[in-house]
Amino acid sequence: MPGTAEQVEINEVVLRDGFQNEPGFVATDDKIRLADRLSRSGIRRLEVSSFVSPKAIPNLRDAAEVFDGIERVPGVRYTALVPNVRGAERALHCRVDEVNLVMSIGEQHNLANMRMTCAQSLAQFSEIMQVIAGAGIFVNGTLATTFGCPFEGRQPVDRVLWAVDQYLKLGIEGITIADTIGVANPRQMTAMVSTILRHHPGLALTLHLHNTRDMGLANAIAAYDAGMRSFDSALGGIGGCPYAPGATGNVCTEDLVHMFHQCGIPTGTDLEALTAISQDLPALLGHAVPGFVMKAGTSDRIYPCPVQPQGQSPA
Template sequence: MNELKQLIIPSKVEICEVAPRDGFQAETEWIPTETKLRIIKELASTGVKSMEITSFVHPKAIPQLKDAEEVVRKSQALKGIKFRALVPNVKGAERAIDAGITKLKLMLSATDAHSLSNANSTSEEAQNKLEPIIEVAAKRGVKVGGSISVAFGCPYEGNVPLSRLVAILDRYTKMGIDEVSLADTTGMANPVQVYNLLGNLKEQFPAMTFSMHLHNTRGMALANAVAALQQGVIHFDSSIAGLGGCPYAPGASGNIATEDLVHSFHEMGMETGIDLNSAINIAKGVKETLGHDGGSYMLQAGPCSELHIKPASQEKLG
C-alpha cells in the first residue's frame, strides 16, 4: 500500500499583529488614543509576541496616527511583546526611538509609480533615503527591518519583474538589512506566484529572513500564506478583524484577519502562541467599537470547533 503523502510545512510560526498601524491608518474617523491603547492591551493579552504599534509619519499625511508618541510611551508597560514602528524618514526614526521603539520598519515600494504616490520619489531614490535611517538606528542600538510594498503586483504598473525585487534586496543586503517583509499591498498575488517567487529569492538571498504581509483584497491571502509556508516562511503579518488598507493603493482592502490566520494555522497543526478564542472575542469588540470589520471569516462563521445542535430527525415524506 502506498504511503499517504503529506504537505510539509513548519510546525511553528510567528504572527505580527499590525492593526494598530495598518488597521487604524485606514480609519477616517478619529480613534481616541485611549481606545487605541485599550485595543493594543487587549491584543497583547492574546499571546501575540510581535506588534506593529504605529507609524511615525507626518501627522498631515496620516492624521489618525498623530498620537504615535503617546501610544508607544503608554504601551511600554506591556511585557513579553516586541513592538515595532513604521518610519518614512530620519525624523520619524528619531521620534520612534525617543518614544521607546526598539525596532524600526522601513518603507519602500517595488515600483516607481507606487513609490511616487506613497513617498513622492522613485523606488531607487526612496531606497537611497533609507541609509541615514539605518545609520541613526545603528548609533542608537535599534534593530531595522526592510519592506517591499506591491512586491507581487502594482495597481499602477501591474507585474513586478523578479529583477526589480532582486535589485532592491541586493541593495538592502549591502545596507546590512537581513530581514525583509514582502507585501501584497493590493492582493494581486496568487499561490503559484508566491511559491515560485519565494523560491527564487531564497536561493539568491539565503541569509535573508522573509516575512509575508498579505492583503485579502481578492480572497487569496490564506492560499498565498500556505504557499509561503511551503517555502519555509514562518513570519506573517495580520490584522485583527481584517482591518487595514493602503491610502496610496486604489482598491486595497484589509490584511488577512488575525483570527482567520490563527484558526487556519491551528487547524493545520501549527503553533502560533495565540489564543484563538481571545482573538475572536477581541475582533468582535473591535468591530463593535469601529462599526465594521475588514472581512473576517471567524466573525461570520466561527471556528471549525464550534459545532451546532443536530437537526431533529424527520419522518420521510410520502
C-alpha cells in the first residue's frame, strides 16, 4: 500500500565501510565533499569514518580532518566507528554524535578482526563507556558475523541474544546486527529479526547487509516485514571487510532506496540525488562499482518506442 508503509532510516556507510578497503586512498577533500553532498540528500545518519589505528586502516587515517571539515547539517547524526579507548578519546574530541562499537559473534572472527576475545571486547566497551559518559554521545554496538562467521559458520541464535544482552547491560543504546560476509538468507533474516524484537520490543535495531551472494535486497525486505526500520548501506554497493574473505560489497544505498520507494516504503531520502552522487564514484575511485540502478535507471524509466504503429489493423 504505497503511502501507508512505515518509513525506514538509511545509515550511509560508504565513507567508512566503503572506503576502508579501497585499493587507493580517497583524498580528504573528496571525502568531505561527499559527506556534504550526502548531508543534503535526505540521509539522516552518516558514518563519517573510523577512529581506528592509521596503521591498521591507512585509508581512514584522516578521520579527524574529515570530521573537522564537514558541514554539520541539523537533523543528521554524524557517527564514527570506535575500536578502543584511544579511538573513543579521538571521537570525543571530534564531537561525533554517535559512536559505533564492534564485536563479532564468532570468537575466531573477533580475534582475526579485533585481535581480542569477545570477553576482552566487552571489557573494553565498558572502559569506552566511561570515557564518553556524560558527553551526550549516542552509543551503538554492532554485532559482526551475526548471520554466519567465515571461520565458524552459522552462529546459534542464542549466542546472538546473549551478545545483545551483554551490550544492553553495558548501556549500549542501539544495536546493529551485521551480515558481515553476506551469508544471510531471507528465511534466516525473518527468524533473526523477529526473535530479537520479540525479546527486546522497541529496541533501536539496525541491519548491516552485504550483497556477496546477491541476497542483500531480498534480506532487506524480509527484515522490513519482520519489523526492521533502520538499514546500513553504501553508495554504489562498494566496500568489504579486510578480515572477512569474500565479503565484497555492502548492500547498495541507491538500489536499496529504489526498492523501498518502488514498494511504497518511504526513506526520507532523495533517490535522484543519491544516484547522482553514486555515478561520480567510478571517477573518484578509478574503477567500476557494483550498483545497479545507477546504470539501469529507475523502474519508472520510459524509453521512446523505436517502432510506431502505421495503419496496422488487428488480424
